[in-house]
Amino acid sequence: MSLPLVFIVAVAKNGVIGGDNQLLWRLSGDLKRFKALTMGKPMIMGRKTFESIGKPLPGRETIVVTRDNAWAFEGVHVAHDLERALALADEVGQRMGASEVTVVGGAEIYRQLLPRAARVEWTEVDLAPEGDARFEPLDPAQWQETAREVHARNPEGKDEADYAFVTYQRITNGCPPR
Numbered sequence: 001m002s003l004p005l006v007f008i009v010a011v012a013k014n015g016v017i018g019g020d021n022q023l024l025w026r027l028s029g030d031l032k033r034f035k036a037l038t039m040g041k042p043m044i045m046g047r048k049t050f051e052s053i054g055k056p057l058p059g060r061e062t063i064v065v066t067r068d069n070a071w072a073f074e075g076v077h078v079a080h081d082l083e084r085a086l087a088l089a090d091e092v093g094q095r096m097g098a099s100e101v102t103v104v105g106g107a108e109i110y111r112q113l114l115p116r117a118a119r120v121e122w123t124e125v126d127l128a129p130e131g132d133a134r135f136e137p138l139d140p141a142q143w144q145e146t147a148r149e150v151h152a153r154n155p156e157g158k159d160e161a162d163y164a165f166v167t168y169q170r171i172t173n174g175c176p177p178r
């Protein structure tokens, strides 16, 4: 049986999630949450997002999606299409004893895999920067907000904005998405 697919994404008020293949804000609370949500699980990401991170993150299994048959990186699983990425993530996730598979971007990967996602862990970032990578709003007919945690930026200036952690569950009417 397939493990549920969970998106983890941080989105500015204008839908921007990145620019020039980089994140556009520093939010220490969000980095901590990202770590907590991904630890011990497989992470599917696009080749561009991987290049922007630069290395596999410890305690997680990284599955990079690329059409480039020559692409390789030590310690990283490679998939050349999304079906293979999902199958590989399931295999790896079962081996790790993970409860779910995470999808961590970027824009191209989110767009293509959204129909398969069961839950979205969305960080609302109270900024509206210019950027070339976007995440479209979720369709309220298909997604239900089930949790919201509001955070003010921390006073030591380690955060560049206020933010909120929001959980959306797919409204399945009994049919799992994958």
Ligand SMILES: NC(=O)c1ccc[n+]([C@@H]2O[C@H](COP(=O)([O-])OP(=O)(O)OC[C@H]3O[C@@H](n4cnc5c(N)ncnc54)[C@H](OP(=O)(O)O)[C@@H]3O)[C@@H](O)[C@H]2O)c1
Residues within 6 Å of the ligand: 008, 009, 010, 011, 016, 017, 018, 019, 020, 021, 022, 023, 045, 046, 047, 048, 049, 050, 052, 065, 066, 067, 068, 071, 079, 080, 081, 082, 104, 105, 106, 107, 108, 109, 110, 112, 133
């Ligand atoms: N705010 C957030 O939460 C967040 C999270 C992650 C990323 N980001 C941002 O998002 C931006 C990157 O997003 P992006 O859309 O430009 O790139 P991306 O989704 O990370 O990667 C795109 C690449 O993935 C591969 N790919 C995509 N679809 C594929 C398919 N169906 N089969 C095989 N390979 C496929 C291709 O790699 P090849 O070109 O190698 O074939 C493609 O160029 C950056 O700015 C990053 O900082 C933000």
